[in-house]
Amino acid sequence: xxxxxLPFGLIAGVSAASVGLPVLEAILMSAIVFAxxxxxxxxxxxxxxxxxxxILTATFFVNLRMMMYSLSLVALFKYVTIPMRVLxxxxxxxxxxxxxxxxxxxxxxxxxxxxxYLGIAVPLWILWMATTVIGVLLGAQxxxxxxxxxxxxxxxxxxxFPAIKTKPMVIAAIVGGTVAxxxxxxxxxxxxxxxxxxxxxxxxxxxPESRAS
Amino acid sequence: xSRTEIWITLLGMGLITFxxxxxxxxxxxxxTLSRRLERALKYVPAAVLAAIITPTLVLPEGQIDLSxxxxxxxxxxxxxxxxxxxxxxxxxxVVGMAALWITQWLVG
Numbered sequence: 275x276x277x278x279x280l281p282f283g284l285i286a287g288v289s290a291a292s293v294g295l296p297v298l299e300a301i302l303m304s305a306i307v308f309a310x311x312x313x314x315x316x317x318x319x320x321x322x323x324x325x326x327x328x329i330l331t332a333t334f335f336v337n338l339r340m341m342m343y344s345l346s347l348v349a350l351f352k353y354v355t356i357p358m359r360v361l362x363x364x365x366x367x368x369x370x371x372x373x374x375x376x377x378x379x380x381x382x383x384x385x386x387x388x389x390x391y392l393g394i395a396v397p398l399w400i401l402w403m404a405t406t407v408i409g410v411l412l413g414a415q416x417x418x419x420x421x422x423x424x425x426x427x428x429x430x431x432x433x434x435f436p437a438i439k440t441k442p443m444v445i446a447a448i449v450g451g452t453v454a455x456x457x458x459x460x461x462x463x464x465x466x467x468x469x470x471x472x473x474x475x476x477x478x479x480x481x482p483e484s485r486a487s
Numbered sequence: 488x489s490r491t492e493i494w495i496t497l498l499g500m501g502l503i504t505f506x507x508x509x510x511x512x513x514x515x516x517x518x519t520l521s522r523r524l525e526r527a528l529k530y531v532p533a534a535v536l537a538a539i540i541t542p543t544l545v546l547p548e549g550q551i552d553l554s555x556x557x558x559x560x561x562x563x564x565x566x567x568x569x570x571x572x573x574x575x576x577x578x579x580x581v582v583g584m585a586a587l588w589i590t591q592w593l594v595g
Contacts, residue, residue: 296493299490326495337508341510342528344510348512359513375531376532428584434533449534474527477529
């Protein structure tokens with residue numbers, strides 16, 4: 275599961291260095307932001323001379339899906355102190371969300387549900403930082419031929435199928451996937467948000483339960 | 488970009504991202520999900536995961552590629568079947584990576 279993070283972190287580190295960020299900034303970027311997709315988008319925008327405002331806007335949209343994760347994980351965070359919530363919020367990733375939702379659903383997790391979440395989130399952070407450092411220090415001398423980044427969609431695939439329990443969920447997935455491809459050209463990763471929202475809408479609309487109310 | 492500008496950018500990115508992540512979580516107690524919201528949230532995993540996965544398979548170089556030479560798509564389909572049947576993350580990754588390397592070798 276963590277296998278997919280390895281190349282991603284390396285790429286983040288290498289990209290930061292190659293865009294010209296000093297070593298300190300390049301490494302700390304992964305700690306300050308801790309969101310690979312937006313880091314790579316941000317670095318690309320920095321490389322092409324975009325303004326700070328454009329970069330921040332892009333960051334907002336690329337990471338906006340985490341707001342849905344935040345909402346979905348509300349039950350998991352209920353029994354937990356504020357400082358712990360701050361930590362958990364900081365550590366939130368697609369994987370931490372996907373695994374936790376898979377395990378607990380939207381229901382009230384036991385008072386110890388957050389340990390499961392941390393069990394995913396903390397190792398992931400450590401791996402992320404470690405690979406970033408390696409990437410920054412090694413520079414561009416890494417073998418791309420192994421295509422290890424493919425492990426990321428593979429992980430999500432393994433989490434996707436158990437998540438599809440009903441026919442409306444199949445529809446949500448198909449719509450989400452299709453729109454993501456069609457809307458691929460939109461700037462700021464808007465395609466992903468559109469795909470997610472339309473997928474959710476499609477799911478809700480095809481759910482006989484929602485039509486009844 | 489000057490070093491100061493870089494720091495402003497990074498801290499800005501960090502703050503925005505954290506705010507998004509923390510948005511509902513810091514107010515957990517005051518927040519119970521309405522039935523309607525719960526119903527909508529049920530579909531987030533399916534929609535979001537599919538939205539993340541599909542472009543990586545269908546748009547390997549940024550262009551739609553549904554041909555048989557799209558090794559990621561081929562490997563992806565094989566992995567999907569394995570994921571569907573086995574529900575095992577480890578097996579999916581192992582078979583998926585193997586499928587990718589084999590098809591890359593066959594096509595490349």
